[in-house]
Amino acid sequence: MNLQEIFRRMCLIRYFELQVAEAVKKKIIPWLAYLSVGQEAPSATISTLTKGYSVFTQHRGHSVYLAYGGNIEQLIDELLGCKTGCCKGEGGSPCIQDLNIPMYGHHGLIGENIPLATGYALATGNSTVAYFGDAAAEEDYALTSFGFAATHKLPILYICEDNNLSILTPIKDRRNWNVYDVTTAMGLKSAAIIDDPKIIFNTVKELINHLPAFVNIQTCRHLWHVGCGNDGPPKWDRLDEMRNIVSNAKEIEEQMRMYVEDLWQKQLQKL
Amino acid sequence: MAKTVAETIKEIIRKHLEKNNGLLFGQAITAVGWVNNTVPNCKNIIEFPMADVSNMGIACGAAISGRRPIIIIRFQDFMWLNSSTLINYAAKSKDIFGTPTPIFVRALAQKNAGCVHSAVLHSIFMHMPGFRVCSPMTPKEYKEVWNDFMNNDDPMYVSEHRSSFNNSREFRNSYKKADVTLIPISITRFNVDKTIEILAKENITCNVAHVVWLKPFKKDNILKALSNSKCGVVVDADFEISGASQSIAYSLMYETGAPVKALGLYDRSVGVTPETENPAPDAHSIAEKVRQLLRKIKK
Numbered sequence: 356m357n358l359q360e361i362f363r364r365m366c367l368i369r370y371f372e373l374q375v376a377e378a379v380k381k382k383i384i385p386w387l388a389y390l391s392v393g394q395e396a397p398s399a400t401i402s403t404l405t406k407g408y409s410v411f412t413q414h415r416g417h418s419v420y421l422a423y424g425g426n427i428e429q430l431i432d433e434l435l436g437c438k439t440g441c442c443k444g445e446g447g448s449p450c451i452q453d454l455n456i457p458m459y460g461h462h463g464l465i466g467e468n469i470p471l472a473t474g475y476a477l478a479t480g481n482s483t484v485a486y487f488g489d490a491a492a493e494e495d496y497a498l499t500s501f502g503f504a505a506t507h508k509l510p511i512l513y514i515c516e517d518n519n520l521s522i523l524t525p526i527k528d529r530r531n532w533n534v535y536d537v538t539t540a541m542g543l544k545s546a547a548i549i550d551d552p553k554i555i556f557n558t559v560k561e562l563i564n565h566l567p568a569f570v571n572i573q574t575c576r577h578l579w580h581v582g583c584g585n586d587g588p589p590k591w592d593r594l595d596e597m598r599n600i601v602s603n604a605k606e607i608e609e610q611m612r613m614y615v616e617d618l619w620q621k622q623l624q625k626l
Numbered sequence: 627m628a629k630t631v632a633e634t635i636k637e638i639i640r641k642h643l644e645k646n647n648g649l650l651f652g653q654a655i656t657a658v659g660w661v662n663n664t665v666p667n668c669k670n671i672i673e674f675p676m677a678d679v680s681n682m683g684i685a686c687g688a689a690i691s692g693r694r695p696i697i698i699i700r701f702q703d704f705m706w707l708n709s710s711t712l713i714n715y716a717a718k719s720k721d722i723f724g725t726p727t728p729i730f731v732r733a734l735a736q737k738n739a740g741c742v743h744s745a746v747l748h749s750i751f752m753h754m755p756g757f758r759v760c761s762p763m764t765p766k767e768y769k770e771v772w773n774d775f776m777n778n779d780d781p782m783y784v785s786e787h788r789s790s791f792n793n794s795r796e797f798r799n800s801y802k803k804a805d806v807t808l809i810p811i812s813i814t815r816f817n818v819d820k821t822i823e824i825l826a827k828e829n830i831t832c833n834v835a836h837v838v839w840l841k842p843f844k845k846d847n848i849l850k851a852l853s854n855s856k857c858g859v860v861v862d863a864d865f866e867i868s869g870a871s872q873s874i875a876y877s878l879m880y881e882t883g884a885p886v887k888a889l890g891l892y893d894r895s896v897g898v899t900p901e902t903e904n905p906a907p908d909a910h911s912i913a914e915k916v917r918q919l920l921r922k923i924k925k
Contacts, residue, residue, distance in 0.1 A: 442722055442723055443724065446722045459690060460722070462715045464714050467714065467715060470711065473680075473683075474686060474688040474689075476687075477672070477688055478695070495679055495680070497680070498680075499679075500684065503684060507672075
């Protein structure tokens, strides 16, 4: 496990998203943006274990795109609505894709990427990973896709980035069951963990040998469901905790901050 | 002996699954009858669970991979559940992501099957951008439709009708000087011969321009027939209101200036008894629509 590399990816995502938040605040990005601030750890960690997998992400997908090495200039351009964006400016924040990863976007319906990823894994036999939230996992088409993957023993890893919120409605108000129990009952190797990169790494490293598998990772969204607002300090900040664990954390963080800010400035100058 | 529509479909599917490494998805495919004997017993058939919404998503995911899956929806009524990913992802992926989702949707209809097994719903897919929509009723038309699918990368909605499966004849258009041009779609195409006979007894002459391609709408034959007649009637097995028949009638009127009426299902539910059935227009109702239109023109 390379904690420095995981931390570097977390910083890349954090400082990228803070730039997006700034652009939203200034109305440079006047349309919807779904930010991953606080949710960096799952994709930053899992991407180090699943290089070469086909990746299917959901509307809050900047983190996944960046963690897997998606083209960052094209993502900025996409958010700015430019023709040079990763989806020619037509998709915007929730619909991003980079086939060089390969990562497939989706149209924006919550959890739509789950059956898409499942069908793709069936048709290609390629190792596939699908990222989605705790509300997406409630969709009937998500649940039946888990069952389909178990039935056909597909090489797919399902990652639920569980921030406990459907916009602002917590899980306890939405259901009295948890996804882990359902996927376990269906026959998927399953785990329910917190977003500590060490735990994520060790769990996923084991599970990718037993696909299909499901991992529910409790994480903490710092900003609103959409846009750059917040409702006070977050319950936890995993990136902040990592600062005390990772060697050379300060240098890595500063390097990523400058890298991201320079890129944003360069892309903004084109406008 | 000429092949039937069912035999043609079966032959196309077998070749696709065995030679092209294609895929076929559907519910109860291998059950009694193999979808009216249109599906061969061969490899690459995946039985779906009764999970309509996710099934189409899984099929679309397979389509991204380039294996050009066929999905069978045994009754078009089920499209309401199955259409989500088809409309929201498959039809848009080329525009938004630059990656196509070529999937061949065999959507079947049936006569006299009540409120959940009788629908013809091609109109809603004409309405949404990104689809190719067609309704082949003959072996030659089905082959043309399949070749079009294999040579394009759009999702294809194929509005089939079980009553056409035993058909082996090809339809002909007629372009003579006539009082009216009949423009039938789907299963109503089998009814217009009788309409022509009925109206001939009243000295009303008819041209016929068959519709196979709803989107992109192919109309050369229709314009040619319409140019030699006073008016037209578009007849469809889907609902008339805001449906294919009204849409096509409007575009033909706008383009030619000729009066063109629409005739489809009434704006009410389809029942199971003869009294409540709301069936596709038959020969007599088409004839009556023609009489009404000609009377109106005369005034």
